[in-house]
Amino acid sequence: xxxxxxxxxxxxxxxxxxxxxxxxxxxxxxxxxxxxxxxxxxxxxxxxxxxxxxxxxxxxxxxxxxxxxxxxxxxxxxxxxxxxxxxxxxxxxxxxxxxxxxxxxxxxxxxxxxxxxxxxxxxxxxxxxxxxxxxxxxxxxxxxxxxxxxxxxxxxxxxxxxxxxxxxxxxxxxxxxxxxxxxxxxxxxxxxxxxxxxxxxxxxxxxxxxxxxxxxxxxxxxxxxxxxxxxxxxxxxxxxxxxxxxxxxxxxxxxxxxxxxxxxxxxxxxxxxxxxxxxxxxxxxxxxxxxxxxxxxxxxxxxxxxxxxxxxxxxxxxxxxxxxxxxxxxxxxxxxxxxxxxxxxxxxxxxxxxxxxxxxxxxxxxxxxxxxxxxxxxxxxxxxxxxxxxxxxxxxxxxxxxxxxxxxxxxxxxxxxxxxxxxxxxxxxxxxxxxxxxxxxxxxxxxxxxxxxxxxxxxxxxxxxxxxxxxxxxxxxxxxxxxxxxxxxxxxxxxxx
Amino acid sequence: xxxxxxxxxxxxxxxxxxxxxxxxxxxxxxxxxxxxxxxxxxxxxxxxxxxxxxxxxxxxxxxxxxxxxxxxxxxxxxxxxxxxxxxxxxxxxxxxxxxxxxxxxxxxxxxxxxxxxxxxxxxxxxxxxxxxxxxxxxxxxxxxxxxxxxxxxxxxxxxxxxxxxxxxxxxxxxxxxxxxxxxxxxxxxxxxxxxxxxxxxxxxxxxxxxxxxxxxxxxxxxxxxxxxxxxxxxxxxxxxxxxxxxxxxxxxxxxxxxxxxxxxxxxxxxxxxxxxxxxxxxxxxxxxxxxxxxxxxxxxxxxxxxxxxxxxxxxxxxxxxxxxxxxxx
Numbered sequence: 001x002x003x004x005x006x007x008x009x010x011x012x013x014x015x016x017x018x019x020x021x022x023x024x025x026x027x028x029x030x031x032x033x034x035x036x037x038x039x040x041x042x043x044x045x046x047x048x049x050x051x052x053x054x055x056x057x058x059x060x061x062x063x064x065x066x067x068x069x070x071x072x073x074x075x076x077x078x079x080x081x082x083x084x085x086x087x088x089x090x091x092x093x094x095x096x097x098x099x100x101x102x103x104x105x106x107x108x109x110x111x112x113x114x115x116x117x118x119x120x121x122x123x124x125x126x127x128x129x130x131x132x133x134x135x136x137x138x139x140x141x142x143x144x145x146x147x148x149x150x151x152x153x154x155x156x157x158x159x160x161x162x163x164x165x166x167x168x169x170x171x172x173x174x175x176x177x178x179x180x181x182x183x184x185x186x187x188x189x190x191x192x193x194x195x196x197x198x199x200x201x202x203x204x205x206x207x208x209x210x211x212x213x214x215x216x217x218x219x220x221x222x223x224x225x226x227x228x229x230x231x232x233x234x235x236x237x238x239x240x241x242x243x244x245x246x247x248x249x250x251x252x253x254x255x256x257x258x259x260x261x262x263x264x265x266x267x268x269x270x271x272x273x274x275x276x277x278x279x280x281x282x283x284x285x286x287x288x289x290x291x292x293x294x295x296x297x298x299x300x301x302x303x304x305x306x307x308x309x310x311x312x313x314x315x316x317x318x319x320x321x322x323x324x325x326x327x328x329x330x331x332x333x334x335x336x337x338x339x340x341x342x343x344x345x346x347x348x349x350x351x352x353x354x355x356x357x358x359x360x361x362x363x364x365x366x367x368x369x370x371x372x373x374x375x376x377x378x379x380x381x382x383x384x385x386x387x388x389x390x391x392x393x394x395x396x397x398x399x400x401x402x403x404x405x406x407x408x409x410x411x412x413x414x415x416x417x418x419x420x421x422x423x424x425x426x427x428x429x430x431x432x433x434x435x436x437x438x439x440x441x442x443x444x445x446x447x448x449x450x451x452x453x454x455x456x457x458x459x460x461x462x463x464x465x466x467x468x469x470x471x472x473x474x475x476x477x478x479x480x481x482x483x484x485x486x487x488x489x490x491x492x493x494x495x496x497x
Numbered sequence: 498x499x500x501x502x503x504x505x506x507x508x509x510x511x512x513x514x515x516x517x518x519x520x521x522x523x524x525x526x527x528x529x530x531x532x533x534x535x536x537x538x539x540x541x542x543x544x545x546x547x548x549x550x551x552x553x554x555x556x557x558x559x560x561x562x563x564x565x566x567x568x569x570x571x572x573x574x575x576x577x578x579x580x581x582x583x584x585x586x587x588x589x590x591x592x593x594x595x596x597x598x599x600x601x602x603x604x605x606x607x608x609x610x611x612x613x614x615x616x617x618x619x620x621x622x623x624x625x626x627x628x629x630x631x632x633x634x635x636x637x638x639x640x641x642x643x644x645x646x647x648x649x650x651x652x653x654x655x656x657x658x659x660x661x662x663x664x665x666x667x668x669x670x671x672x673x674x675x676x677x678x679x680x681x682x683x684x685x686x687x688x689x690x691x692x693x694x695x696x697x698x699x700x701x702x703x704x705x706x707x708x709x710x711x712x713x714x715x716x717x718x719x720x721x722x723x724x725x726x727x728x729x730x731x732x733x734x735x736x737x738x739x740x741x742x743x744x745x746x747x748x749x750x751x752x753x754x755x756x757x758x759x760x761x762x763x764x765x766x767x768x769x770x771x772x773x774x775x776x777x778x779x780x781x782x783x784x785x786x787x788x789x790x791x792x793x794x795x796x797x798x799x800x801x802x803x804x805x806x807x808x809x810x811x812x813x814x815x816x817x818x819x820x821x822x823x824x825x826x
Binding site: 081300302321322323325326327332334339340341342343344346352353354355357358364366367368407441 | 596691696698702703707708709710711712769
């Protein structure tokens with residue numbers, strides 16, 4: 001059978017650094033290819049070349065037997081190649097139907113044929129099993145629904161090959177399950193699919209073939225049936241993972257470093273009380289939209305409380321602001337590095353020092369050399385490589401996250417709130433983040449850990465509380481940790497187990 | 498994705514270098530037509546004209562640095578100039594014959610600027626209004642108050658000791674130049690060597706991230722607009738002493754010259770980027786264009802056309818240097 005897509009010896013360098021080294025790729029119609037690798041392995045670059053965003057330095061591509069060399073994303077789309085990105089490319093203010101038919105709206109002398117548009121859109125939405133009014137503006141849709149719209153758009157435009165780049169990052173579990181069903185359906189229609197993800201079990205479940213990239217080299221490739229997840233990880237990082245979750249080095253302390261009393265905010269968080277001791281890790285499990293991130297924002301003074309009290313190290317603050325929380329040893333790492341975490345265009349050094357300038361000043365006057373030394377030592381101990389003067393936006397996801405950890409480690413926080421600390425970072429970097437978390441608790445920091453990865457909570461936390469629809473729905477001590485029970489509690493299906 | 502960026506030292510040097518080269522090219526290009534430009538008198542005239550503009554551009558850069566803008570410049574200049582003149586007038590001023598007149602007037606002028614600015618900053622920070630709207634209202638309202646106070650008349654007859662001092666020289670260099678230079682140095686130190694400076698940069702880069710890191714957006718924003726207002730008031734002092742009068746309807750075009758000087762100097766309108774050396778070069782270049790074309794007996798609209806062109810060229814050079822034009826951002 002003739003392959004749908006063939007890439008031969010694709011090469012790409014950025015400023016003399018080789019990012020892709022003679023990568024071959026083959027994909028037949030009606031096949032799903034799983035593409036895995038650590039951050040910085042070259043997956044995104046390869047997809048950008050495929051999607052016409054970047055030209056390759058060398059190598060050739062064939063699409064359905066014909067030479068394929070898109071010069072921009074529009075040409076790639078015209079040839080039938082579509083990339084469904086992590087950040088979706090829809091216009092939120094336009095309706096679903098308008099988004100679907102943006103460049104070929106059914107015209108009439110007086111404007112747009114609304115009825116034709118709606119009925120054509122309904123047909124397309126039917127293909128992806130999305131029962132929504134096509135006249136609804138896209139901003140009213142959930143992330144998962146928007147993704148389906150984007151797939152429908154690709155189908156409507158006659159795509160032969162759809163690339164999914166980390167499609168499940170912001171999906172709920174039912175949404176992800178629906179996406180997988182659609183991908184199976186695409187396969188049945190004879191489309192080619194490339195599926196990029198850090199979620200290796202998803203890849204194993206979906207893919208016919210798997211391709212592992214490491215440092216820009218095709219490390220392994222073959223039918224999914226010959227791989228196991230540990231084997232994939234081994235190929236990705238080049239060594240076997242021994243201790244994923246490091247052991248506790250110091251006992252949990254007595255002092256309560258963070259306490260929430262009856263915290264509420266209308267519509268998102270309802271009467272939540274919890275406490276974290278020094279050196280303890282309290283995990284918060286729950287589905288997307290259960291109010292976990294909102295709780296973190298409330299505890300840190302980023303959003304106003306409707307009712308309740310937050311105590312840092314036993315001290316209740318009349319007016320809670322992030323500045324006061326930080327001054328009392330609080331720290332927060334949000335789930336959204338780009339918007340709430342980093343100054344993307346500022347240097348690594350400035351990002352690391354962001355919360356500590358005052359500590360390196362005498363009466364407002366900076367001791368810049370001391371600050372530089374402090375930042376450099378911290379970056380060194382966290383193994384953030386490269387010059388500290390380059391913009392932090394150029395770092396890989398894992399190193400960006402380490403830069404934010406370095407920022408708070410410099411302040412030796414009493415209490416750290418972590419919201420999805422390992423989202424979108426690769427296996428090797430995850431391991432380092434886990435060790436950092438342990439290093440903090442061994443030094444007496446209490447940690448509130450929000451994670452959608454149940455394994456992470458089970459591996460790290462001393463206690464887990466479960467949130468559902470803004471309320472606390474259950475609590476588990478380490479002795480009674482049980483994967484299915486925690487999940488069932490989060491889903492509100494205790495009877496299920 | 499891996500790519501190398503030049504160190505920040507190289508990038509900053511490049512930013513200021515391109516403005517300096519642009520200024521040099523401009524001087525060489527017009528020199529054959531008006532050789533007077535190279536005389537000591539003309540050089541000082543350019544510098545003296547550039548001084549109040551530099552003060553305004555430095556003030557504006559505080560607002561631009563945090564991703565805002567201060568349109569209230571002409572309003573603050575009018576009001577603080579007029580109030581200062583009312584205190585200082587020889588015959589019927591509030592403190593006409595008192596020795597306190599000068600210090601009180603200076604203090605009140607700067608206070609008006611600082612308070613007007615900080616108030617606008619508070620409106621931007623705590624009411625979450627767009628800076629463009631708030632400061633545009635400030636421009637109108639403050640200018641209106643100035644006209645109301647004076648009945649629309651220009652105020653003259655200022656205290657002679659002040660005029661003597663401000664129009665004089667110190668170490669063979671005009672006092673006004675010393676003032677502008679001192680302000681530039683203070684701004685540079687503040688931006689590069691203080692906690693506040695780092696917080697201003699942080700808010701300009703990403704206000705949400707700065708807030709999560711414990712930086713008070715309200716305080717930083719109030720300071721930035723307060724500093725911008727204070728600089729406008731200082732510029733009002735320079736203008737008042739140079740023209741020996743204060744007008745309640747100060748020309749609004751000065752705002753665009755100030756923004757132009759800042760942009761030429763590499764200040765980003767989207768925040769997070771500022772260079773005092775660049776702003777100095779920018780203010781000089783804009784003044785050079787105005788002075789040289791006036792020397793050539795060209796009309797006001799020619800000067801405007803040339804200024805527009807120069808600012809555009811500077812902005813293009815800056816964009817090209819950052820790899821925006823003709824490539825991907």
